[in-house]
Amino acid sequence: MASNLWSEEHLNCPVCKELLKDPVTIPCGHSYCMGCIKNCWDQTDHTAVYSCPQCRKTFTPRPDLCRNTMLAEVVEKLKKTGLNPPPAQSYAGPGDVSCDVCTGRKFKAVKSCLTCLASYCETHVKPHSEVTPLTRHKLINAIGNLEQKLCPEHQKVLEVFCRTDQTCICLLCTDEDHKSHDTVSGDAERIVKQKQLGETQTEIQQRIQERLKEIEGLKQAVESLKRSACIEIKESEKIFNEVIRSIEKIHTEVIELIGANEKAAVNQAEGRMKKLEQEIAELKRRNTELKQLSETEDHIHFLQNFQSLCAPPEAGGLPSVTVNTGISFGAVRKAVSELKDHIEDFCKGELVKITKTVNKVAVYSLQAPEPRNSAAFLKYSLSRSTPQASNMRVNTVPSLFRSIAATLNPGVTNC
Structure with missing residues (x-):
């Protein structure tokens, strides 16, 4: 019954974006993890004014927090039905490389393909180990700014190093401006x-x-x-x-x-x-x-x-x-x-x-x-x-x- 009335997003804490833990409901009606709202209010103790992170309604003095038993039971039932969302660490956060294939909220990329010039999460990188043409692509740990791996002139992958000019070039460059230069592979x-x-x-x-x-x-x-x-x-x-x-x-x-x-x-x-x-x-x-x-x-x-x-x-x-x-x-x-x-x-x-x-x-x-x-x-x-x-x-x-x-x-x- 609970899974018909509630969706996953309804039971996510607005602060940590995870499924509610020890849910509490504050006087304005919004619910949070007990730890999250405590941390928020601890930072404003010096002002003696406490507000809701969502509606910004203020409370003085600091409200007492009690566990919302009914909401906690709903969360537990959702967990048993298998509807709880993936762990928060799988989502891309600040400083993480996000998956280029995911739509909506993107997961954290685990690998980048230097052939596709794209980054993939654990789910979307699987074809690179299952599809024969993709298995020949070069995968590395996820990195950002893959466009920097392209030659600005030919839009090809930079995989050659010109020792004459001390710069990275693509294969087409070796037949044009760098034809007479001393060039080697990036690996060498x-x-x-x-x-x-x-x-x-x-x-x-x-x-x-x-x-x-x-x-x-x-x-x-x-x-x-x-x-x-x-x-x-x-x-x-x-x-x-x-x-x-x-x-x-x-x-x-x-x-x-x-x-x-x-x-x-x-x-x-x-x-x-x-x-x-x-x-x-x-x-x-x-x-x-x-x-x-x-x-x-x-x-x-x-x-x-x-x-x-x-x-x-x-x-x-x-x-x-x-x-x-x-x-x-x-x-x-x-x-x-x-x-x-x-x-x-x-x-x-x-x-x-x-x-x-x-x-x-x-x-x-x-x-x-x-x-x-x-x-x-x-x-x-x-x-x-x-x-x-x-x-x-x-x-x-x-x-x-x-x-x-x-x-x-x-x-x-x-x-």
Whole structure:
């Protein structure tokens, strides 16, 4: 009786388009799955106004939802009669390729035919395995934009690759504009390009590992700097407490100097790490795109996207660096002890020298990137043969000046 009074579409939820589950009827008379209407109203909780997704009638406060027993029984009877619709996942949704044969609401395509230039659902693709002429057609996993597989001039399937012009062409093109060009089948060119793609992937993965290793080295260097500074500052403070009244002014000046230098060095290292992480993220993203391209079954799609995706990665805007992991404030205690009796007369004349020396301290030093081809190797060789001074180098600081600067500054790091 229920199947005579109701059709499938009458018992579909207006929100999820599936057969009602735990049906509820709201005050305006429309029915929904209990989960669907709850989700809709949960999103408007902040407004305290709830509306019907169909008629837009509003309710305040939020209505209580009770299962519509009668409607639930009708749905169950329809299921037993075999009238429930196909599962929702068989229908084409946003981003899915729809069947070109289905009428009305289209099902999701599972295969595309490069001969027919059409996509088919599970039902309509069956003739390609049952009808003899169709069994010779080439089927691939469903893809969209099949019109891109046609030659714009001859409206024939693109199945040849012109190496001269680096483009996909049809068989008729090989007898006309590309007659004297170097042409091969799409399958053959895919093999060549696949190998190049693999080499590019390997290079990207190697670059990622190098950058990760560099980041780890920078982190260790920063921690080493902080630990060493913390230890030596504490020990040196014990000595300087004996002469602090006579050197209070210069002590303050050196504190500010070392604090600013440490902050700049740490900020510089952190900025470097951030850029490295950004480069790694970009390399990973590109590696994912290359992996997807490598796994596609559509040779034409592969060849059309190969040129833009498979260009070798740029050498990178960031030069390689040598991380200074052995930063230490050793010899501070001895130098400060020796300086104790002479500090008042000595500091004024040496403060200028200390300032210049401290400014050269950094967590890492820049190096030109290693050459990856002959042109880069030549440039690299010239740059290596020409001495260049860099303010990023960690020079050997005179132990006396270095000791004074580190010891006088208790705020180099958060001890």
